[in-house]
Amino acid sequence: MITTRLILAGALAASALGFAAAPAHAADDATVSVLHGVPGATVDVYANGSALLTDFKPGTLTDPVKLPAGEYDLKVTAAGAGADGDAVIEANDVNVPGGANITVVAHLDAAGKPTLTPFVNDVSTMDAGMGRLTVRHVAAAPEVDVRANGKVAFASLANPKEVKADLAAGTISADVVLAGTDTVAIGPADVTLKEGTNTIVYAWGSAADANLALAVQTISGLHSSPTGVPAGSGGQADDAALAAQMGAALLTAMAAGAGVLAVTRRKATERA
Amino acid sequence: MPRILKARVAVAAAAATLAGVVTFTAMGGTRDPASALAAAEAALPTTSPTVVVSTTNTVSPTPSVSASRSPNPRTTGVLRASDASLTAARPASRPPTRIRIPSLGAVLGIDPMGLDRDGAMALPESPSRAGWYRFGPTPGEGAGATVVAAHIDSRAEGAGPFAGLRTLDKGDLIEVVAGRTIRYRVTDVLRIDKGELDLDSVFSRTGPERLHVVSCGGPFNRVTRHYEDNIVVIAVPVGAGSP
Numbered sequence: 001m002i003t004t005r006l007i008l009a010g011a012l013a014a015s016a017l018g019f020a021a022a023p024a025h026a027a028d029d030a031t032v033s034v035l036h037g038v039p040g041a042t043v044d045v046y047a048n049g050s051a052l053l054t055d056f057k058p059g060t061l062t063d064p065v066k067l068p069a070g071e072y073d074l075k076v077t078a079a080g081a082g083a084d085g086d087a088v089i090e091a092n093d094v095n096v097p098g099g100a101n102i103t104v105v106a107h108l109d110a111a112g113k114p115t116l117t118p119f120v121n122d123v124s125t126m127d128a129g130m131g132r133l134t135v136r137h138v139a140a141a142p143e144v145d146v147r148a149n150g151k152v153a154f155a156s157l158a159n160p161k162e163v164k165a166d167l168a169a170g171t172i173s174a175d176v177v178l179a180g181t182d183t184v185a186i187g188p189a190d191v192t193l194k195e196g197t198n199t200i201v202y203a204w205g206s207a208a209d210a211n212l213a214l215a216v217q218t219i220s221g222l223h224s225s226p227t228g229v230p231a232g233s234g235g236q237a238d239d240a241a242l243a244a245q246m247g248a249a250l251l252t253a254m255a256a257g258a259g260v261l262a263v264t265r266r267k268a269t270e271r272a
Numbered sequence: 273m274p275r276i277l278k279a280r281v282a283v284a285a286a287a288a289t290l291a292g293v294v295t296f297t298a299m300g301g302t303r304d305p306a307s308a309l310a311a312a313e314a315a316l317p318t319t320s321p322t323v324v325v326s327t328t329n330t331v332s333p334t335p336s337v338s339a340s341r342s343p344n345p346r347t348t349g350v351l352r353a354s355d356a357s358l359t360a361a362r363p364a365s366r367p368p369t370r371i372r373i374p375s376l377g378a379v380l381g382i383d384p385m386g387l388d389r390d391g392a393m394a395l396p397e398s399p400s401r402a403g404w405y406r407f408g409p410t411p412g413e414g415a416g417a418t419v420v421a422a423h424i425d426s427r428a429e430g431a432g433p434f435a436g437l438r439t440l441d442k443g444d445l446i447e448v449v450a451g452r453t454i455r456y457r458v459t460d461v462l463r464i465d466k467g468e469l470d471l472d473s474v475f476s477r478t479g480p481e482r483l484h485v486v487s488c489g490g491p492f493n494r495v496t497r498h499y500e501d502n503i504v505v506i507a508v509p510v511g512a513g514s515p
Contacts, residue, residue, distance in 0.1 A: 034351070034353070035356060036353065052351060053351045053353065056353055057353070059355065059356055059357055060353035060354060060355055060356055061353055061354060061355075061356035062351045062352065062353045062354075063351060063352060063353075063354075065351060127391075128387055128391055128407070129386055129387045129391075129407065169407065189358050189359075190358075191358065195407035196407060196477075201358075202356075213357065214357075214358050215356040215357060215358070216356060216357075216358050216360075217356060220477075221477070221478070223407065223477070225471040225472045225474070225475040226387055226391060226392050226393040226405070226471060226475060227390060227391040227392045227471070228390075228392040228393070228466060228469075228471065228502075229392065229393045229395075229421050229474070229486045229487075229488075229502055230388075230392050230393075230395070230488070230498060231395060231421055231422060231423045231424055231434070231486065231487045231488040231499075231502070232399075232423050232424035232425050232426075232487065232488035232489075232492070232498070232499045233423070233425070233426055233427060233497050233498070234399075234423075234424075234425035234426045234427045234428075234429070234430060234431070235425070235427075235492040235494060235497065236425045236430045236431045236435075237424045237425045237431045237435040237489070237492075238491060238492035238499070
């Protein structure tokens with residue numbers, strides 16, 4: 001079927017493909033997730049007196065929620081204790097900055113006391129082919145080294161600090177050792193660093209209670225696109241080349257036809 | 273037969289170029305290529321521009337919590353939490369291994385590909401093998417564009433199966449094997465100058481699930497040994513509404 005369904009694009013400016021503008025107030029909101037890293041306690045979480053989370057089990061992570069920027073009084077109670085129940089953890093005037101992506105972690109401090117720590121998540125764009133690894137020490141345990149494939153990647157990480165790096169996307173075998181030693185505290189475990197994703201690993205639990213564990217949170221959509229698709233180097237499928245071949249084929253056909261005519265005429269002449 | 277068909281298309285296109293006329297033949301309406309790529313992505317609303325926290329649960333209603341210390345803040349719902357352990361089950365996704373384009377008589381094996389030294393998508397050397405951009409969505413993953421590309425030709429092998437991409441029509445069938453066979457229908461065939469191509473749209477990971485089959489085309493620059501344009505074929509899963 002002859003077709004001219006080749007759509008010749010005019011200028012395809014990137015601005016023509018601009019995303020719809022976000023609503024004005026969205027810039028003031030923060031994106032907040034909550035991780036429960038206190039072993040053994042199923043809890044309810046209140047923000048400014050309202051229930052944010054109920055029946056929250058250790059080792060679980062909430063979906064992210066948009067909250068207006070500002071200061072929040074956070075309270076963690078035993079499940080079912082009610083808004084006025086005894087606080088397992090209480091933190092007042094916790095600052096939630098507008099536009100930030102935050103994980104609030106309920107965890108044990110280095111001495112084993114329950115506490116709340118807000119961490120700001122790095123959601124900046126990374127290069128294509130890369131993944132971001134973030135590691136947060138939120139366990140009742142001493143300083144640790146974080147190892148990737150047996151080699152120390154981050155040294156002397158203490159509760160409640162974090163470390164991060166952009167690495168080539170792929171799977172690493174990760175473990176956590178007591179700082180400066182080969183004594184494994186957690187792991188090893190396979191951690192997949194997905195491309196364009198911030199993979200946030202939490203070391204949580206209690207060394208004294210032998211329940212140290214790793215939890216993971218992933219934030220996607222931070223990737224960059226490739227710089228192009230270079231899909232041809234032969235030149236044989238070039239428009240002009242094909243047109244030239246077409247032209248050459250026509251000329252060849254015409255010449256062949258003329259030759260046939262000439263031969264025929266000669267024969268006719270000879271016969272006559 | 274395919275060779276002559278391509279020659280006719282090339283002559284028509286060359287004639288249009290010579291005439292200085294930008295010929296636009298819409299396949300699905302009066303959309304221009306820019307909005308064809310963008311419309312496919314914009315069809316689904318997104319709550320946040322880029323950031324998605326992956327969990328195994330669906331998103332629950334958003335609680336309404338006031339930042340002020342008013343005496344009676346209202347809550348409209350409660351958050352749900354899901355297992356954050358390292359071994360929590362993640363949905364399996366199968367990479368594509370073969371692409372079939374019956375109207376071209378084309379069948380190509382697909383290799384997962386990453387980036388070349390220049391940060392561009394890497395491709396198998398032979399035009400008779402296709403590459404899948406392995407950092408993007410797999411077919412059937414539910415959102416975003418699965419990108420499958422192949423060289424239109426090479427010095428060693430000449431023109432390959434994807435040299436016929438630009439002859440595809442709206443409605444043509446494309447099949448991709450990823451464990452099971454997923455069937456797509458072509459909605460757009462675009463030829464876009466490389467300098468103007470919006471790569472974020474070609475490699476988009478959001479919006480409705482779709483297939484982008486990519487190669488090169490247009491005039492060939494004999495000095496740089498590169499084609500000036502990319503050919504992008506957009507196809508949607510059979511059964512999906514047209515964008």
